[in-house]
Amino acid sequence: xSVLVFADARGGxxxxxxxxxxxxxxxxxxxxxxxxxxxxxxxxxxxxxxKLGRYGASKVLINKAIKEDNDQSLSALVxxxxxxxxxKVIVFSFDPTGKILAPRLSAKIGAGLxxxxxxxxxxxxxxxxxxxxxxxxxxxxxxxxxxxxxxLSLLPNSIQVSESDGSATVEEFSPSxxxxxxxxxxxxxxxxxxxxxxxxxLVVSAGRGLKGPENWAIVEELAGALGAAxxxxxxxxxxxxxxxxxxxxxxxxxxxxxxxxxxxISGAIQHxxxxxxxxTIVVINTDSEAPFFKAADYGVVGxxxxxxxxxxxxxxxFKASN
Amino acid sequence: xxxxVGISKAPDTTTKISFTDNNTxxxxxxxxxxxxxxxxxxxxxxxxxxxxxxxGSVTTITVGGADHDPIIRKALAIGADDxxxxxxxxxxxxxxxxxxxxxxxxxxxxLILLGKETxxxxxxxxxGMVAEMLDMPYVSIASKLELEGTTxxxxxxxxxxxxxxxxxxxxxxxxxxGMAEQxxxxxxxxxxxxxxxxxxxxxxxxxxxTEVVEFSLPAEKGDVKLIxxxxxxxxxxxxxxxxxVI
Numbered sequence: 211x212s213v214l215v216f217a218d219a220r221g222g223x224x225x226x227x228x229x230x231x232x233x234x235x236x237x238x239x240x241x242x243x244x245x246x247x248x249x250x251x252x253x254x255x256x257x258x259x260x261k262l263g264r265y266g267a268s269k270v271l272i273n274k275a276i277k278e279d280n281d282q283s284l285s286a287l288v289x290x291x292x293x294x295x296x297x298k299v300i301v302f303s304f305d306p307t308g309k310i311l312a313p314r315l316s317a318k319i320g321a322g323l324x325x326x327x328x329x330x331x332x333x334x335x336x337x338x339x340x341x342x343x344x345x346x347x348x349x350x351x352x353x354x355x356x357x358x359x360x361x362l363s364l365l366p367n368s369i370q371v372s373e374s375d376g377s378a379t380v381e382e383f384s385p386s387x388x389x390x391x392x393x394x395x396x397x398x399x400x401x402x403x404x405x406x407x408x409x410x411x412l413v414v415s416a417g418r419g420l421k422g423p424e425n426w427a428i429v430e431e432l433a434g435a436l437g438a439a440x441x442x443x444x445x446x447x448x449x450x451x452x453x454x455x456x457x458x459x460x461x462x463x464x465x466x467x468x469x470x471x472x473x474x475i476s477g478a479i480q481h482x483x484x485x486x487x488x489x490t491i492v493v494i495n496t497d498s499e500a501p502f503f504k505a506a507d508y509g510v511v512g513x514x515x516x517x518x519x520x521x522x523x524x525x526x527x528f529k530a531s532n
Numbered sequence: 533x534x535x536x537v538g539i540s541k542a543p544d545t546t547t548k549i550s551f552t553d554n555n556t557x558x559x560x561x562x563x564x565x566x567x568x569x570x571x572x573x574x575x576x577x578x579x580x581x582x583x584x585x586x587x588g589s590v591t592t593i594t595v596g597g598a599d600h601d602p603i604i605r606k607a608l609a610i611g612a613d614d615x616x617x618x619x620x621x622x623x624x625x626x627x628x629x630x631x632x633x634x635x636x637x638x639x640x641x642x643l644i645l646l647g648k649e650t651x652x653x654x655x656x657x658x659x660g661m662v663a664e665m666l667d668m669p670y671v672s673i674a675s676k677l678e679l680e681g682t683t684x685x686x687x688x689x690x691x692x693x694x695x696x697x698x699x700x701x702x703x704x705x706x707x708x709x710g711m712a713e714q715x716x717x718x719x720x721x722x723x724x725x726x727x728x729x730x731x732x733x734x735x736x737x738x739x740x741x742t743e744v745v746e747f748s749l750p751a752e753k754g755d756v757k758l759i760x761x762x763x764x765x766x767x768x769x770x771x772x773x774x775x776x777v778i
Contacts (some may be wrong), residue, residue, distance in 0.1 A: 313659070352747075521764040
């Protein structure tokens with residue numbers, strides 16, 4: 211009986227969200243006097259897999275036959291691992307792969323799923339409750355999972371991970387699996403140079419106040435100085451000033467970075483829904499009445515065209531002296 | 533081509549959220565309900581576009597009581613041919629998925645489209661569950677879908693980029709921005725929707741695997757600290773020393 215954590219792998223690398231999910235699984239395992247088994251796939255080096263012990267994995271199962279994230283083969287693999295390990299709790303990351311596999315597994319084995327968990331579960335005997343974001347970040351819900359086996363997917367950047375000096379044993383896991391019916395034709399990395407927005411810890415975002423796509427250099431320069439990703443509001447992506455994948459908000463993507471800097475965004479409730487999980491919010495706007503200031507930690511009432519370059523210089527100066 | 537589109541009910545995006553019954557129920561008082569935007573703008577409209585190109589039919593399916601009829605009529609007004617309502621409270625994602633798959637399993641749908649999530653529960657669960665229950669491939673968070681005969685080419689969000697996938701129908705796809713453009717129903721659509729079939733079907737026996745124990749609202753933010761726009765060194769200092777984010 212172990213806690214099973216699924217770790218996604220891309221191009222031979224364990225993804226960035228996985229250590230957090232493993233550490234989360236370890237906290238649960240400790241409470242139920244159990245251990246963490248990690249399941250992954252593809253061409254990941256043994257060295258990388260052993261190091262997952264630092265986050266709390268005792269054992270890593272790897273399936274080398276699956277090379278691509280084919281949903282039906284992978285969900286069958288997870289179900290086989292649940293059986294082999296007698297897992298009572300299964301943890302995924304609430305990321306694109308977890309959003310496919312966790313519900314498939316829930317339906318396959320009839321185990322309750324709480325998607326996008328934001329904190330450790332409360333456990334009392336066989337009972338488990340866990341919280342997540344609902345109403346697009348405008349509220350929280352605490353769910354009880356009513357089944358014996360429980361599935362959680364963890365919203366990335368929800369808990370603080372600390373490392374120890376453990377090392378995991380690695381075993382190949384090769385049950386017979388159905389062939390996947392989807393073929394990956396191409397993988398297109400977005401923007402190439404930038405930091406992927408959903409994983410970014412620092413984000414610089416701008417809205418209609420920037421007046422046109424030709425003015426985005428000042429946003430990118432600040433992002434460059436900070437090592438931040440860039441984002442935008444819905445009108446900006448609707449007008450094609452910026453690509454769709456940069457749109458944060460209720461109908462775009464929801465993010466929760468450590469720092470969210472918003473320039474020239476008034477802060478409509480739909481935009482706030484996508485960013486109000488951010489730890490610190492800085493709002494730059496010429497209109498002191500902009501609703502976004504009510505949700506901000508720091509506010510600058512001023513013209514983004516002047517404030518952003520000034521902030522970029524201040525950040526560069528700070529970085530040079532630290 | 534037979535297309536099934538999942539339609540769910542959601543509070544309008546400007547709704548101020550509150551709860552009743554000891555914080556166990558969403559307060560529906562004075563709330564304007566809409567078709568969940570991902571279901572309407574992307575899944576339904578792309579389904580209609582594919583039907584217009586390839587022929588066939590678009591049926592919507594909703595799990596809910598009679599209070600769901602107005603949003604179902606809206607989907608019909610936008611252009612769906614007919615609608616199915618499973619007459620039950622949508623208690624959790626598993627229950628909803630089970631109702632949809634129990635209905636769909638003998639109907640021979642080529643394509644089942646849903647929004648990538650609802651804006652009230654945000655779980656992204658129902659699509660994957662329906663796919664598993666019907667033993668179909670599932671493509672989530674798709675921003676593009678093209679058909680060539682029975683072969684689908686789909687672009688979807690993956691970790692760190694966009695993945696282009698190919699597969700044979702039938703399949704289940706959850707739809708996101710980029711898939712289609714919102715359609716506003718015209719007067720003729722609204723008139724026609726009144727007489728289009730809305731079939732009410734009784735639910736099959738299925739459990740809910742999870743339940744909400746309690747809702748809560750985020751704590752109010754403290755007052756914003758205003759910084760002199762001339763003094764960005766001060767802001768950087770605060771972000772470093774006070775907020776500790778850089």
